[in-house]
Amino acid sequence: MNMIESQYWNPKTETLPREQLRALQFVKLQNMVAWAEARSPYYRRSFAEAGFSIDQLRTWDDYQRIPFLTRDQWMHSQNSVPPYGELPVVGHEGAIRIHTTSGTSGRTPLRALDSRKDWFWSAEMWCYALWGQGVRSSDIAYMAFGYGSFIGFWGLHNGLEKMGALVVPGGAQSTTQRVKQIVDFDCTVVATTPTYAFRMAQEARALGIDLPASKVRTLVLSGEPAGMIPETKALIEAEWGAKAYDTAGMTEISTIFMFEPKDQPGGCHIIEDHLYEQVVDSDTLEELPYGERGERVTTSFGRSAIPLIKYRTGDAVVKVPHTSTTNGRTFDLYEGGILGRVDDMKLVRGTNMYPRAVEGIVRGYAVEEFQIRIEKVGIRDEIFLTVEPHVGIADHEWSAMEAQLGNELAEAHEGLRFIIQRAETDSLPRFELKAKRLQDLR
Structure with missing residues (x-):
């Protein structure tokens, strides 16, 4: 050859x-x-x-x-x-x-x-x-x-x-x-x-x-x-x-x-x-x-x-x-x-949100796993991002991460606000095959 x-x-x-x-x-x-x-x-x-x-x-x-x-x-x-x-x-x-x-x-x-x-x-x-x-x-x-x-x-x-x-x-x-x-x-x-x-x-x-x-x-x-x-x-x-x-x-x-x-x-x-x-x-x-x-x-x-x-x-x-x-x-x-x-894109308060783009940002941080949830709160659509940080991340480190992650997500989505929540260690689901990280509950 x-x-x-x-x-x-x-x-x-x-x-x-x-x-x-x-x-x-x-x-x-x-x-x-x-x-x-x-x-x-x-x-x-x-x-x-x-x-x-x-x-x-x-x-x-x-x-x-x-x-x-x-x-x-x-x-x-x-x-x-x-x-x-x-x-x-x-x-x-x-x-x-x-x-x-x-x-x-x-x-x-x-x-x-x-x-x-x-x-x-x-x-x-x-x-x-x-x-x-x-x-x-x-x-x-x-x-x-x-x-x-x-x-x-x-x-x-x-x-x-x-x-x-x-x-x-x-x-x-x-x-x-x-x-x-x-x-x-x-x-x-x-x-x-x-x-x-x-x-x-x-x-x-x-x-x-x-x-x-x-x-x-x-x-x-x-x-x-x-x-x-x-x-x-x-x-x-x-x-x-x-x-x-x-x-x-x-x-x-x-x-x-x-x-x-x-x-x-x-x-x-x-x-x-x-x-x-x-x-x-x-x-x-x-x-x-x-x-x-x-x-x-x-x-x-x-x-x-x-x-x-x-x-x-x-x-x-x-x-x-x-x-x-x-x-x-x-x-x-x-x-x-x-x-x-082609149907993954979610329209939230007039702004397009793509799960792939969110993952690309989240993976830049010390994160073990994450979940995205879209809900209607009153008359307003809200995006909740639940994040499970690496083990050992202190509270002050989490606060800085939460703020920086929120700013970066907003900048990438025309100012759209993500409500970021911290999950306990090992509390989010793990997946063997295809991950299901997005829930649209509207």
Whole structure:
């Protein structure tokens, strides 16, 4: 393997000239649309209602003819034709595994079927990220993950095995047991959510374990936008004495769609030889140019059991061209990774509040955990920020922190006042998967 190849899992496609990459994407798009139209009851009906058929897909301009797919439409199909809906091209007999979304309280999770071919593809997608982050077959990787029906890091596990790395499954373990195993097995790679990386670091301190002195050198983060918040990432890296890299995936495609490579260019490369991704205005559905924030829309070329075509993800992103980096990849990037959800923004007394922006500020202080709560007090909306400071913060230190934090949050939000409250040590909830730090009780 030469020096150039050593940077990439798939040197040919990761460095393919853009014109050839677009041509490859279009052939794959035509194949996927034809597959869905012929085999999926949902797409056959959806295309017919939109007056579209595969015969009309001759140029990229024709992509606009394809109707969008939303999560609500998918869920409606699933509820109308339980348990899997009409999107799949196979029934359970043609699949080898079922996975669900992590779910929301009171909401039925999305159920997804995958074939053996789909799981091979899922592992391949993870290999792009792992190889680009410096993981090799000599590594020992710990999966700090519950291994339930939530899709989580299943594909990552498969990708590590495909690369020949030794995998330590961390399911059905307490946080204490996981931290001890990471050290006992001399793990060099740990896969986790950003929130749980903090949780394990807290546990290590309580156990007297020096994580920076351990063999861990790489943290593969996923599941939360916090993986690309500079302040959060810097704290995680300091706690572990290791480099942290962001990735993002979704149950709907069964795997990741972007990754942060080893040179950390301030964004994540989209795996464009396996996906076609647009950024659109959520209201007009018009495609946005590079550099503008909008909603991510994806078409997957690899998942065959459930084709995913022009799916509105609800992810807020900003796409920038591949020329923003010098690492040789011709894949475009999402600057800052996933910026949150398009519906995450909260309007409070006429001012926009983004949870990601709040976290970026809070993580600059000596804080173990925090919660945001929005309530209507009388006729006025109020934001309460409950903060659990590091153990040992004295009252006078807290008073100074509270004032400085309040001022910084107000400056970042057009003078909007945050009511800051101190929480007792270990009183705020800890999270293993995706953190839920925002409550809107209005």
